[in-house]
Amino acid sequence: MSQTTKSKEYDVCIVGAGIAGILLAWLLGSQNKKVLILEKNAEINMNGADILKPSGIDVLEKYGLFQELLKKDCRVRDKLKVFHNGNHVHQIDYALENERGYFMVCPYHILLETIYDKIQKISTIELRVSQTVSKINETDKGVDVTLNSGEDIFCEVLIGADGIHSIVRNHTDIKAHFTYYDQVMYFKKYPITSSIEEINRLYVDEKGGLAYFYPINKTEARCILGFKKDEGQKLMEGGDLKIVIPRLKQFITESDDILGQIKNLEDFCTFPLCRMHTEQYYKGRILLLGNAAHSIHPITGQGMNLAIEDTGELFIWLSAYFDRTLTLDEAFSGYQEKRFDINHKVIEYGHQLANSFETSDLFINSLNPKVQTSSRKLSVLNNI
Numbered sequence: 001m002s003q004t005t006k007s008k009e010y011d012v013c014i015v016g017a018g019i020a021g022i023l024l025a026w027l028l029g030s031q032n033k034k035v036l037i038l039e040k041n042a043e044i045n046m047n048g049a050d051i052l053k054p055s056g057i058d059v060l061e062k063y064g065l066f067q068e069l070l071k072k073d074c075r076v077r078d079k080l081k082v083f084h085n086g087n088h089v090h091q092i093d094y095a096l097e098n099e100r101g102y103f104m105v106c107p108y109h110i111l112l113e114t115i116y117d118k119i120q121k122i123s124t125i126e127l128r129v130s131q132t133v134s135k136i137n138e139t140d141k142g143v144d145v146t147l148n149s150g151e152d153i154f155c156e157v158l159i160g161a162d163g164i165h166s167i168v169r170n171h172t173d174i175k176a177h178f179t180y181y182d183q184v185m186y187f188k189k190y191p192i193t194s195s196i197e198e199i200n201r202l203y204v205d206e207k208g209g210l211a212y213f214y215p216i217n218k219t220e221a222r223c224i225l226g227f228k229k230d231e232g233q234k235l236m237e238g239g240d241l242k243i244v245i246p247r248l249k250q251f252i253t254e255s256d257d258i259l260g261q262i263k264n265l266e267d268f269c270t271f272p273l274c275r276m277h278t279e280q281y282y283k284g285r286i287l288l289l290g291n292a293a294h295s296i297h298p299i300t301g302q303g304m305n306l307a308i309e310d311t312g313e314l315f316i317w318l319s320a321y322f323d324r325t326l327t328l329d330e331a332f333s334g335y336q337e338k339r340f341d342i343n344h345k346v347i348e349y350g351h352q353l354a355n356s357f358e359t360s361d362l363f364i365n366s367l368n369p370k371v372q373t374s375s376r377k378l379s380v381l382n383n384i
Contacts (some may be wrong), residue, residue, distance in 0.1 A: 009035045010126075011076040011322065013145060015133055017044045017163035019108070020290030020307040022115045023058065024159065025064065027315045028068075029125040033322065036153065037125070040132040040162070044116070047269070048108030049304035050216055054100035055374035056305035059312035068114055073217040076105040077167070082367065083203040084360045085189045086253040090367060098373040105200075107216050131164070136171045138284045157318070158286045164276055166292035172283045179275040181297065181354060183208060186268040188215070193257035196221040202299075204357045205251035207231070213258050223258060225268075239265045273297055275351050277344055282332040283372070283382035289314060294343050297350035305374055306343055313338050345381040346371065352384070 011029055017039035025035045052060070052069075060066040070076075078101060082090040095101040101165035119125050128147075136158065143158040160168025169176060192215050195201070199216040205288045209339065210226030210377050223250070225233060248259055276295040281288050290307035314335050321331040349371050356366035370380045 007144065007152045007154040008036075010034045010153060010155040011267075012036070012157045012159060012160055012318070013038065013143070013153065015168050016040075016130075016160065016166075016290075016292065018161060018163065018290065019048065019112060019129065019304055020240050020311045021159070021161035022109055022119065023096050023308065023311045024289065024315060025125050025127075026119050027124070027311070028116050028318065029119065029122040031319065032124055033323070034375050035125045035206045036155065037119075037127045038131045038133065038147070039127065039129045040167075041058050044112065044129070045366075046109035046112060047113075047299075048215070049109070049298070050105050050107055050222060051301040051304070052104040052106050052111075052303045052308075053301060053374035054094070054098045055104060055302075055376055056308040057100060057104060062312065065111075065114060069104065069111065070209055072106075072110050072114070074104055074110060075217065076104050077200055077214070077217050078102040079212050080118045080200045080202060080372075081254075083201065083251070083253065084357070085205050086203070086251045088254075089251055089360055089364050090369075092369045092372055096098065097320055097369045098375065103301075103373070104132055104223075105214055132167055132319045133167050133171070136168070136286070138286065143285050155292050156285065157321075158204065159289050159314075160286065160292045161289040164274065166288060169278065169288055169292055172286050172288075174278050174280055174283055174288060176278045176293075178211050179351070181273040181275070183210075183226055184229050184234070184270060185210070185224060185226040185273060185298065186236055186270045187222060188222050188268045190223050190258060190261045192221040193255075193261070193284060195255050195257050201255055203252050203255075204299075204363060206358055207250075208357055209247070210357075211248065211252050211255070212281075216227065221258065223262070225338065236265050236268060236270075241265065241316050275347055277347055281336045281340065285328060285334070287314070287332055294347055296347045297354040300346065300350040302350065304345055306346060309376075310339055310343070316368070342349065342376055342381065345384050349384045 011033040013036045015038045080092040134148045137144040142156045203211040208228040212224040222298045278293045315333040317331040319327040353366045356363045
């Protein structure tokens with residue numbers, strides 16, 4: 001396929017309507033760029049991470065989004081109490097570790113809906129659901145793309161923001177290195193309790209158990225449970241509370257009120273855990289963004305923030321390209337130079353922490369409060 005007058009033309013085509021894709025589309029559309037967003041599902045997935053660390057907040061604040069979120073059903077928090085084998089081993093105080101001094105619990109759907117409402121008001125942004133790419137052909141001037149509907153479109157730049165199983169990444173042949181963890185996590189919402197209102201609590205134990213409890217608004221809390229795969233399948237899929245609750249009480253010592261609300265094991269959502277990083281972020285006119293380029297263990301609370309940081313940085317370099325002050329290769333290489341090492345170091349930090357539950361000393365020594373609170377200073381990251 002080659003560019004013809006019949007192909008609809010865009011400045012940027014973004015595959016994937018998660019936080020990275022939606023945010024980048026809005027930023028580019030605000031500069032009157034013609035943007036097409038392709039979402040393979042019939043509806044945008046509104047399930048995702050809740051934690052906005054200072055690094056992600058900085059980007060959202062720069063573009064006026066954080067101020068809007070403060071007015072919505074989100075929670076500002078500043079401390080995390082950490083336990084190993086039921087013993088309190090550390091308390092992370094954001095006021096001591098990070099200049100911003102706090103983080104925010106913001107349900108993913110609120111963040112996406114806030115940006116999506118803005119996108120709907122910009123005429124140069126087009127969102128298509130139940131659509132993805134079936135063929136990609138890069139040319140000197142842009143990228144010819146055939147959609148799964150059979151339609152041909154043309155764009156100057158193609159962005160793959162379509163997650164860890166990225167179709168765009170497969171088309172580019174950019175290599176991604178995966179490590180799947182022998183862990184599984186389950187999550188569900190419950191009415192908020194006094195212990196959760198008091199402080200966020202993270203529990204781990206030497207057998208691979210994990211629990212994280214935090215408020216997501218004024219009335220609801222998130223309950224996240226984790227186990228080694230075999231144990232998780234036996235406990236959660238077996239559905240026997242007489243086995244599950246005593247197991248949780250082996251390492252959860254200050255949250256009896258939330259454990260008391262677990263009356264059944266139905267409706268817990270689950271997801272596999274992996275570490276992933278691509279060897280490079282771009283090839284020609286095609287770039288991978290967010291989870292299409294990397295995945296991190298959720299114990300760090302950094303996944304969504306890395307995607308937001310990536311997007312804010314990419315927008316700066318793409319703006320320079322569209323202003324014709326840089327070539328596209330200069331813009332993409334500049335972006336990669338800025339983000340690759342940071343992402344790699346934070347991913348490695350998450351990997352170390354996720355594999356440190358065996359002893360209290362190992363876990364405490366692996367827990368880096370500066371990185372956990374999203375410091376991006378090289379003096380901190382270089383020590384990982």
